[in-house]
Amino acid sequence: MSKDNAKKPAKKKKQKQQQPEANPATLLQSPPLPPIEGPGRAMVIMAHPDDADFLCAGTVAKWCAEGWEVVYVVVTSGDKGTHDPAMHPEKLAAIREEEQREACRVLGVKECIFLGYPDGFTSESAELRGQIVRLLRLYRPDVVITWDAFRGTFNHRDHRNVGQATMDAIYPIVRDRLFYQQHEHEGLESHQVNEVLLAGAENPDYTVDITDYWEKKIAAILCHTSQLGGRTREDFLRDRAEREKREPGKPIEERFRRWSIRRPPRMPQQAQAGAEPRQKPQRAAG
């Protein structure tokens, strides 16, 4: 019997069945994670000016209104983000840094730190990791928001690298004093970040209702004039009105994959056995 004859369609079918399949329904039916309690300190670590405001400005606005202390760390100054033939990188970096600072003022963010890497040229390096570890030891946040570096679908290399460097910095490096021991000479002690919210995640499991902070979020996004291609507040208002017509009363949410160093227990199932699984996302999360 030749090898060719040995290939039977039934065998192929069996192989196909063995492929692991994602089951989003499992995630949707899990009881919700309890809200992160505050007010506390948060650090948002992103690759480019505007990343944070598109991904999580509603959550940041909510936290700032609740008395949280929020710091932004922006690894590059987005100096490639243009189609303007007359623009050059230094000028664009200055414009985008100022746009980001203005958005921070709108939201009530305490400080905005630029690390000055060239746009598109980040790598998951010991240097970048060390800079992030130092800032974590200096500002001592309870919660960090960063890019989800582990998603399987396409992402910008800076998003991926910044997410990876941040996750590696958080666990276990920032916690263990012998990593980057030179920080001790500056008087900085080791620190533990308890919660990470990964933005841009494929399978988010944590939602923050930002309905009351949507206007603030749009005001922050509108500060990034160089990136909006002429879009105005009226455009965003029209989009929202259309959404409301389509899905009346549906809360506006930001969604994250939550990663906890000490994983919190899930909230008790709201539905009793035999009842329908949870249909609506939690309104009070955050």
Ligand SMILES: [Zn+2]
């Ligand atoms: Zn970006």
